[in-house]
Amino acid sequence: MEVLVFILVLALAAANxxxxxxxxxxxxxxxxxxxxxxxxxxxxxxxxxGCLVSxxxxxxxxxxxxxxxxxxxxxxxxxxxxxxxxxxxxALATVLKLPVSTTHALVGSLLGAGVIFARSxxxxxxxxxxxxxxxxxxxFVAYLVSAVLTWIGKGIAASAERRRQEKLRATAGVGPGTxxxxxxxxxxxNVKTVSALHWAxxxxxxxxxxxxxxxxxxxxxxxxxxGGWTPQRLLFAVTAVMAIGGLLAGARVAKSLTxxxxxxxxxxxxxxxxxxxxxxxxxxxxxxxxxxxxxSVGAISGTVGKDLGRIKRKTLRDFAIAWLxxxxxxxxxAALSYWLLA
Numbered sequence: 001m002e003v004l005v006f007i008l009v010l011a012l013a014a015a016n017x018x019x020x021x022x023x024x025x026x027x028x029x030x031x032x033x034x035x036x037x038x039x040x041x042x043x044x045x046x047x048x049x050g051c052l053v054s055x056x057x058x059x060x061x062x063x064x065x066x067x068x069x070x071x072x073x074x075x076x077x078x079x080x081x082x083x084x085x086x087x088x089x090x091a092l093a094t095v096l097k098l099p100v101s102t103t104h105a106l107v108g109s110l111l112g113a114g115v116i117f118a119r120s121x122x123x124x125x126x127x128x129x130x131x132x133x134x135x136x137x138x139x140f141v142a143y144l145v146s147a148v149l150t151w152i153g154k155g156i157a158a159s160a161e162r163r164r165q166e167k168l169r170a171t172a173g174v175g176p177g178t179x180x181x182x183x184x185x186x187x188x189x190n191v192k193t194v195s196a197l198h199w200a201x202x203x204x205x206x207x208x209x210x211x212x213x214x215x216x217x218x219x220x221x222x223x224x225x226x227g228g229w230t231p232q233r234l235l236f237a238v239t240a241v242m243a244i245g246g247l248l249a250g251a252r253v254a255k256s257l258t259x260x261x262x263x264x265x266x267x268x269x270x271x272x273x274x275x276x277x278x279x280x281x282x283x284x285x286x287x288x289x290x291x292x293x294x295x296s297v298g299a300i301s302g303t304v305g306k307d308l309g310r311i312k313r314k315t316l317r318d319f320a321i322a323w324l325x326x327x328x329x330x331x332x333x334a335a336l337s338y339w340l341l342a
């Protein structure tokens with residue numbers, strides 16, 4: 001049974017990589033900074049770094065998913081049921097190109113198996129306070145923070161543009177072509193600066209995602225470790241397989257995320273990534289299981305500000321339906337799996 005747990009943990013890591021790695025770097029492709037494949041490589045690398053760092057800084061998340069939601073001493077059968085429920089949904093969503101929350105699927109699966117395994121030791125108060133509220137609020141907070149940062153960014157950009165125009169007017173009579181050359185140089189510098197910031201924040205977002213997701217997967221795998229294996233060794237295995245999943249199938253979900261809004265700009269991508277990185281990273285350090293999916297979609301949508309016509313409502317509707325279906329699907333599959341195994 002321990003071998004089956006190990007195989008399912010790696011399967012979940014692969015599915016998580018395929019579905020979640022693109023969420024930090026989709027804006028790079030959406031804004032035309034890089035093609036999707038290059039963006040996914042960058043997201044995979046920075047996610048792996050976050051996964052490895054989580055060993056030292058995400059103990060609260062590991063504790064939450066290993067013993068605080070369901071406090072009964074776990075069995076291998078319980079771990080298998082939880083992993084089947086989570087894997088089934090994340091893998092299905094990836095095939096359908098839908099960005100879903102591994103956290104949501106994992107919570108639903110924990111509850112589904114938990115109510116049959118040890119109903120009296122399922123802590124609903126912990127679930128509401130430490131899981132449900134942070135997950136629900138994160139979408140709206142991400143939207144608001146992103147909208148405010150976009151407004152500030154556009155104000156700064158407009159001010160810089162005014163100063164640039166004033167400088168060009170002041171130097172317009174210096175010599176033939178001087179103003180045109182100065183304008184071209186200034187424009188190139190601005191593009192390079194924003195592009196570099198966009199790359200940095202997308203990497204930071206992926207790093208925060210790895211920091212947030214790896215401890216959850218390792219926590220479930222720790223229920224039934226293979227002989228001689230430790231959580232640390234399991235984390236290295238999870239990191240490697242998560243990277244493989246992202247590289248092989250990450251482009252599928254990335255294409256869906258880039259279509260949330262029309263005409264995603266450099267500034268929009270930078271702002272969305274900065275918002276996502278800050279919220280998801282904070283969640284990891286505070287032991288709050290933020291959903292990178294919800295935060296990133298909320299942050300990308302928030303960049304439109306008052307121009308709501310840029311939001312592709314059909315795409316967001318499909319995402320919302322998938323999000324609502326995630327916990328019940330995990331619950332049902334995990335409950336059935338445990339009932340068959342027990």
